[in-house]
Amino acid sequence: xxxxxxxxxxxxxxxxxxxxxxxxxxxxxxxxxxxxxxxxxxxxxxxxxxxxxxxxxxxxxxxxxxxxxxxxxxxxxxxxxxxxxxxxxxxxxxxxxxxxxxxxxxxxxxxxxxxxxxxxxxxxxxxxxxxxxxxxxxxxxxxxxxxxxxxxxxxxxxxxxxxxxxxxxxxxxxxxxxxxxxxxxxxxxxxxxxxxxxxxxxxxxxxxxxxxxxxxxxxxxxxxxxxxxxxxxxxxxxxxxxxxxxxxxxxxxxxxxxxxxxxxxxxxxxxxxxxxxxxxxxxxxxxxxxxxxxxxxxxxxxxxxxxxxxxxxxxxxxxx
Amino acid sequence: xxxxxxxxxxxxxxxxxxxxxxxxxxxxxxxxxxxxxxxxxxxxxxxxxxxxxxxxxxxxxxxxxxxxxxxxxxxxxxxxxxxxxxxxxxxxxxxxxxxxxxxxxxxxxxxxxxxxxxxxxxxxxxxxxxxxxxxxxxxxxxxxxxxxxxxxxxxxxxxxxxxxxxxxxxxxxxxxxxxxxxxxxxxxxxxxxxxxxxxxxxxxxxxxxxxxxxxxxxxxxxxxxxxxxxxxxxxxxxxxxxxxxxxxxxxxxxxxxxxxxxxxxxxxxxxxxxxxxxxxxxxxxxxxxxxxxxxxxxxxxxxxxxxxxxxxxxxxxxxx
Numbered sequence: 227x228x229x230x231x232x233x234x235x236x237x238x239x240x241x242x243x244x245x246x247x248x249x250x251x252x253x254x255x256x257x258x259x260x261x262x263x264x265x266x267x268x269x270x271x272x273x274x275x276x277x278x279x280x281x282x283x284x285x286x287x288x289x290x291x292x293x294x295x296x297x298x299x300x301x302x303x304x305x306x307x308x309x310x311x312x313x314x315x316x317x318x319x320x321x322x323x324x325x326x327x328x329x330x331x332x333x334x335x336x337x338x339x340x341x342x343x344x345x346x347x348x349x350x351x352x353x354x355x356x357x358x359x360x361x362x363x364x365x366x367x368x369x370x371x372x373x374x375x376x377x378x379x380x381x382x383x384x385x386x387x388x389x390x391x392x393x394x395x396x397x398x399x400x401x402x403x404x405x406x407x408x409x410x411x412x413x414x415x416x417x418x419x420x421x422x423x424x425x426x427x428x429x430x431x432x433x434x435x436x437x438x439x440x441x442x443x444x445x446x447x448x449x450x451x452x453x454x455x456x457x458x459x460x461x462x463x464x465x466x467x468x469x470x471x472x473x474x475x476x477x478x479x480x481x482x483x484x485x486x487x488x489x490x491x492x493x494x495x496x497x498x499x500x501x502x503x504x505x506x507x508x509x510x511x512x513x514x515x516x517x518x519x520x521x522x523x524x525x526x527x528x529x530x531x532x533x534x535x536x537x538x539x540x541x542x543x544x545x546x
Numbered sequence: 547x548x549x550x551x552x553x554x555x556x557x558x559x560x561x562x563x564x565x566x567x568x569x570x571x572x573x574x575x576x577x578x579x580x581x582x583x584x585x586x587x588x589x590x591x592x593x594x595x596x597x598x599x600x601x602x603x604x605x606x607x608x609x610x611x612x613x614x615x616x617x618x619x620x621x622x623x624x625x626x627x628x629x630x631x632x633x634x635x636x637x638x639x640x641x642x643x644x645x646x647x648x649x650x651x652x653x654x655x656x657x658x659x660x661x662x663x664x665x666x667x668x669x670x671x672x673x674x675x676x677x678x679x680x681x682x683x684x685x686x687x688x689x690x691x692x693x694x695x696x697x698x699x700x701x702x703x704x705x706x707x708x709x710x711x712x713x714x715x716x717x718x719x720x721x722x723x724x725x726x727x728x729x730x731x732x733x734x735x736x737x738x739x740x741x742x743x744x745x746x747x748x749x750x751x752x753x754x755x756x757x758x759x760x761x762x763x764x765x766x767x768x769x770x771x772x773x774x775x776x777x778x779x780x781x782x783x784x785x786x787x788x789x790x791x792x793x794x795x796x797x798x799x800x801x802x803x804x805x806x807x808x809x810x811x812x813x814x815x816x817x818x819x820x821x822x823x824x825x826x827x828x829x830x831x832x833x834x835x836x837x838x839x840x841x842x843x844x845x846x847x848x849x850x851x852x853x854x855x856x857x858x859x860x861x862x863x864x865x866x
Binding site: 231234235236237238240241242253255257258259260262322325490491494495496527528531535539 | 557578847
């Protein structure tokens with residue numbers, strides 16, 4: 227059901243990053259596609275099923291990437307797409323959603339308020355609500371990344387089981403679709419690979435929930451990593467995460483920016499803050515990863531250009 | 547013979563670029579691999595053959611990317627690799643070649659002087675000289691990009707011939723390996739697709755040769771596109787190029803920088819100047835491409851970070 231343009235994404239060692247990180251690092255790159263994030267793997271599944279069942283419309287709340295992906299997947303299948311987002315979401319993300327012919331509705335609050343509003347729209351209009359991380363399709367889509375990381379290799383006519391060459395995978399943790407989807411596959415097919423979720427200190431709700439084994443909400447978020455900034459973990463997603471995550475760590479904003487800059491300077495990759503969480507985690511705990519081989523999923527590159535330049539530009543122009 | 551990490555690279559529409567360019571644009575991305583350019587497709591072929599025949603050493607001249615690729619391919623096969631380069635080559639490229647355990651010899655001149663020196667090393671040491679664009683392996687490697695663009699699609703058990711959705715391909719033109727390799731495949735399998743080579747006005751030797759149908763050399767080059775800056779076209783490569791190129795165009799430095807900036811701002815891609823030649827060609831001749839669907843091969847991303855920031859940074863920090 228997933229357009230091949232979103233599948234079999236690059237996976238490669240990036241040795242230029244390694245001297246500074248003290249471990250072997252491989253990149254799983256989810257940005258070289260029409261929506262510049264991994265989210266279309268899930269929206270392709272959702273939109274295919276809706277189109278098959280004759281649906282005409284769909285709504286979601288989004289920090290930006292899910293909305294862009296749903297707009298892309300819906301447009302190709304004749305679906306009317308509505309995306310509810312925070313008015314504080316990056317303009318670049320909102321502009322791309324509109325350019326893909328979706329209707330954007332902004333709420334004067336954060337992502338969790340957008341979720342409430344999207345649910346209301348769905349009830350009122352009688353249309354399908356796509357709930358990121360709760361709806362299994364969004365997790366299954368992300369899980370295909372896991373299959374590409376640890377699944378049987380297709381060499382010759384028969385699939386061949388090969389042990390992955392890496393021993394840990396670093397996954398950005400927001401609502402949990404990416405972490406539970408990839409984590410489920412990794413734990414099923416390569417249980418020896420450590421599944422480490424990474425979240426900003428400024429948006430720690432899911433990590434605190436994972437640590438406490440019960441839902442912990444927060445009053446606010448304070449992070450540049452807009453893609454993972456939620457306050458209210460979904461109980462069912464937490465339950466899944468407890469089954470598949472080996473650890474959940476929190477990182478500082480300065481480490482996220484340092485990670486973005488390293489990916490630009492040494493890997494030639496533009497990434498959004500959420501996609502630098504894995505590198506940030508290595509930077510904050512080099513001893514843990516020393517000598518190991520780590521995969522980090524570079525999950526999105528949708529940034530506002532001006533903010534990006536402020537974060538990663540030459541020292542003379544960097545602002546706090 | 548080619549490590550799969552270099553094959554089946556992303557090919558995708560980039561709609562965010564299209565309003566400014568006035569045509570449909572697809573990206574063939576050759577930067578998301580261990581050497582950040584397409585060159586390893588060719589060096590994998592060369593190094594495989596050398597290893598098979600028991601060779602222990604190899605030398606090439608390089609503007610930087612071929613050397614890095616040969617170093618990578620040779621290291622994995624136990625070959626001693628020597629790369630001769632101009633001392634004006636980007637430090638980032640030279641550093642990466644050294645980091646891959648190759649010996650770097652610098653000449654106090656440009657790429658064409660490095661070619662002479664590499665030939666002397668090969669004669670003196672009795673080892674294989676890899677001549678970019680002249681040696682067919684380097685063209686065949688590049689040609690695999692063409693197969694991925696216009697070759698039969700593997701959907702289901704049998705390959706299926708499908709007409710490509712695009713009608714022109716824009717190819718950076720330097721020594722000619724990329725242009726003749728990709729051009730040969732495109733003209734053989736999809737003769738209706740226009741093959742357009744793009745070179746900087748500041749390094750026009752091959753384009754002038756193509757136009758004059760005889761080798762034209764120049765005294766100097768003056769371009770930031772270090773990857774394609776040659777003065778002395780190779781006659782046999784020109785002969786091949788005359789068979790497969792529909793056009794060869796020259797673009798200004800300002801257009802190359804504008805192309806790099808557009809790829810960063812609208813596609814989230816870091817590219818070296820040579821990889822922006824295709825976008826530069828569209829910018830300089832919008833009428834020619836209006837309403838068409840164009841593929842541009844983003845052939846490399848090895849840039850010096852400081853130079854890159856100068857070229858594409860925020861307006862306040864841009865220097866001429």
